[in-house]
Structure formats: C-alpha cells, structure tokens
Amino acid sequence: MNIGSAAEQSGLPPKTIRYYEEIGLIPAAGRTQGGYRDYDGTDVEILRFLRRARGLGFSVAECRELLSLYRDRERASADVKALALQRIEDIERKIVELESMRRTLRHLADHCRGDERPNCPILDDLAFGGTNES
Amino acid sequence: MNIGSAAEQSGLPPKTIRYYEEIGLIPAAGRTQGGYRDYDGTDVEILRFLRRARGLGFSVAECRELLSLYRDRERASADVKALALQRIEDIERKIVELESMRRTLRHLADHCRGDERPNCPILDDLAFGGTNES
DNA sequence: GTACAGATTCCGGTTACTGGAAGGTCAAGA
DNA sequence: TCTTGACCTTCCAGTAACCGGAATCTGTAC
Numbered sequence: 001m002n003i004g005s006a007a008e009q010s011g012l013p014p015k016t017i018r019y020y021e022e023i024g025l026i027p028a029a030g031r032t033q034g035g036y037r038d039y040d041g042t043d044v045e046i047l048r049f050l051r052r053a054r055g056l057g058f059s060v061a062e063c064r065e066l067l068s069l070y071r072d073r074e075r076a077s078a079d080v081k082a083l084a085l086q087r088i089e090d091i092e093r094k095i096v097e098l099e100s101m102r103r104t105l106r107h108l109a110d111h112c113r114g115d116e117r118p119n120c121p122i123l124d125d126l127a128f129g130g131t132n133e134s
Numbered sequence: 135m136n137i138g139s140a141a142e143q144s145g146l147p148p149k150t151i152r153y154y155e156e157i158g159l160i161p162a163a164g165r166t167q168g169g170y171r172d173y174d175g176t177d178v179e180i181l182r183f184l185r186r187a188r189g190l191g192f193s194v195a196e197c198r199e200l201l202s203l204y205r206d207r208e209r210a211s212a213d214v215k216a217l218a219l220q221r222i223e224d225i226e227r228k229i230v231e232l233e234s235m236r237r238t239l240r241h242l243a244d245h246c247r248g249d250e251r252p253n254c255p256i257l258d259d260l261a262f263g264g265t266n267e268s
Numbered sequence: 269g270t271a272c273a274g275a276t277t278c279c280g281g282t283t284a285c286t287g288g289a290a291g292g293t294c295a296a297g298a
Numbered sequence: 299t300c301t302t303g304a305c306c307t308t309c310c311a312g313t314a315a316c317c318g319g320a321a322t323c324t325g326t327a328c
Contacts, residue, residue, distance in 0.1 A: 004275080013317080018277095019315075023315090033324095034323080035275080036275055036325090048261075048263070055235075069254075075252050075254070077252060081247075081248035081254070083256075084242060087235075088236055091235055094232055095229055098229050098232070102226065102229070105191075108218060109222065112211050114212045116212065117211055119211060120214045122211075123214055126183045127182075129186065136294095137306075147286085168292080168294070168306080193283080194283075194284065194285095
C-alpha cells in the first residue's frame with residue numbers, strides 16, 4: 001500500500017512517516033515502479049507502535065530504544081520497565097511544575113479585578129516579584 | 135553594567151538576553167566604548183519581568199504582549215487577566231494529558247516483572263494496543 | 269486523453285533557546 | 299608596561315519533532 005494508506009491505518013501523518021524514515025527510525029520503505037513508497041502490514045504495525053509510544057510521551061530517541069527492544073527476542077523486560085519508569089518520573093516532575101505555575105497564576109488572576117482599570121496584581125507580581133521571591 | 139552582571143541580577147543567561155534583544159523582545163542595549171552591551175537597573179527589571187513570565191509558562195509572544203501592557207498606563211487589567219486565564223487553561227489541559235499518560239504507563243509498568251525474561255506487557259501494549267484502543 | 273488526487277523531493281519554518289568558533293576588550297597582577 | 303585570564307562580541311548551526319509549501323511526477327477514473 002501507499003503512504004496515504006499506511007498513514008490512515010497507523011494514525012501517523014504521511015509527513016511524519018517520511019520524517020521517521022529520514023531519521024532512520026524506520027527502515028526505508030520499498031518503492032513501486034513509479035517511485036512511490038510501498039508499505040505492508042508489518043510496516044503499519046511498527047508505525048502504530050511508534051504512534052502509541054509517542055502518545056505516551058516517549059521521545060524519538062526512546063522510541064528508537066523501545067523498537068530495538070521490541071525486535072530483540074532476548075531482551076530483558078527490566079530494560080523496558082526502566083524506560084517506562086523514567087518516563088513516569090519525567091511526567092511527574094512536569095506535572096508538579098505545571099501545578100505550581102497554575103497555583104501562582106490562579107492566585108494572581110483571583111486577585112485581579114479584570115476590568116477597565118489599569119491596576120493589575122499580575123503585572124505587579126511579574127514586575128516586582130511576589131512574596132515567594134523576596 | 136555589562137551583560138554578565140545583568141544576567142546575574144536578572145537570572146537569565148547572557149545568551150538568552152542577547153536572544154531577546156535579537157528578536158526584539160527587549161530594546162537593543164546601549165554600548166560601551168569597547169562595544170560591550172551596557173545595562174542599567176531598569177533594563178534588569180524588565181529582564182526579571184521576562185524571567186518570571188517565562189517561568190509561569192507564558193510564551194515569548196505572550197511575554198511581548200505582557201510587556202506591552204505593563205508599559206501601557208492606560209491598559210485594562212481585563213486584558214492581562216485574559217492572558218493569565220488562557221495560560222491556566224493551557225496548563226490544565228497539559229496536566230490532564232500528562233496524568234493520562236502517567237496512568238497508562240503506571241498500569242503497564244506495574245504489570246511488568248522487570249526481570250531478565252523477555253515477556254513484557256509494555257511492549258505488547260505498544261505493539262498491539264490495549265483495551266482502550268480496540 | 270484529461271483532470272484531479274496523491275505521491276515525490278527539497279527547503280525552510282516553528283519555538284526557545286544554546287553551544288561553539290573566532291576574535292576583541294578589560295582589568296588585575298607582575 | 300606587559301601578560302593573562304575572564305568576559306565580551308558576532309556568526310552560525312544545532313536542539314527536538316515535526317510540518318507547510320513549492321515544483322514536479324504518478325496513478326486512476328471518466
């Protein structure tokens with residue numbers, strides 16, 4: 001099948017599939033007589049794998065590792081689990097960071113009248129810092 | 135003062151300060167006889183503003199707007215509050231997304247023995263999709 | 269044959285920096 | 299005054315993960 005069909009079946013855009021081939025994440029596809037990329041079911045399976053892994057927040061580099069482990073019948077599941085746990089940690093760190101931002105912004109927004117007048121605690125905080133910065 | 139001092143006092147790296155000047159987020163700094171950038175206390179205040187705004191997750195474009203509002207004595211606080219609320223929404227969306235990823239990863243990791251054997255539910259899920267994908 | 273959808277490659281752009289090379293300036297110490 | 303090392307400058311390309319668009323070719327239905 002052509003790249004359009006592979007895209008449809010995998011859920012990844014054609015551009016992304018070409019990009020993955022370019023960076024060597026997936027092998028170069030076979031070609032038709034006319035020069036079109038030609039994919040089969042196994043190719044689509046890999047593309048789906050990548051879509052799911054990316055969707056879980058694994059970086060392209062990590063996807064490369066995951067694919068390698070997937071292809072390795074001798075792999076130790078410990079290696080896979082380590083990648084997943086690392087991802088979880090990163091995600092948790094990010095969540096904490098985002099929650100802190102939200103708290104500050106929420107606090108500032110709650111104290112802002114949000115009317116036509118110029119006085120604004122949000123700008124004041126940005127300009128002079130709040131109690132957590134003194 | 136030189137860029138190094140401005141960097142120290144603002145908390146932004148010299149490279150970032152130069153970058154902000156390049157993209158016009160801050161005005162071009164005055165220069166010493168020797169060609170070094172020269173900053174004063176007000177410049178540092180603006181840099182601090184930017185550091186805090188970036189730290190709250192505002193994009194460079196949003197920082198541009200915030201600075202504009204800050205400089206505008208006639209601003210309406212409503213405009214500032216709108217930016218903050220927008221940021222809060224974006225952050226909340228991101229948190230929800232991250233929590234979903236974490237849940238899936240946590241579930242998969244919990245079911246993975248993480249030993250020397252090759253069987254791994256994480257890879258299986260990536261390869262074939264889980265119940266939430268059928 | 270015609271027309272349109274889909275494919276190709278190439279190139280530059282997105283966002284927010286940031287490292288490094290090559291070379292100049294400054295200030296303290298000898 | 300000279301030396302040395304820290305700091306500064308500009309320029310350029312890279313990071314990560316795509317993705318839009320231009321120019322051109324291919325394939326299929328009518």
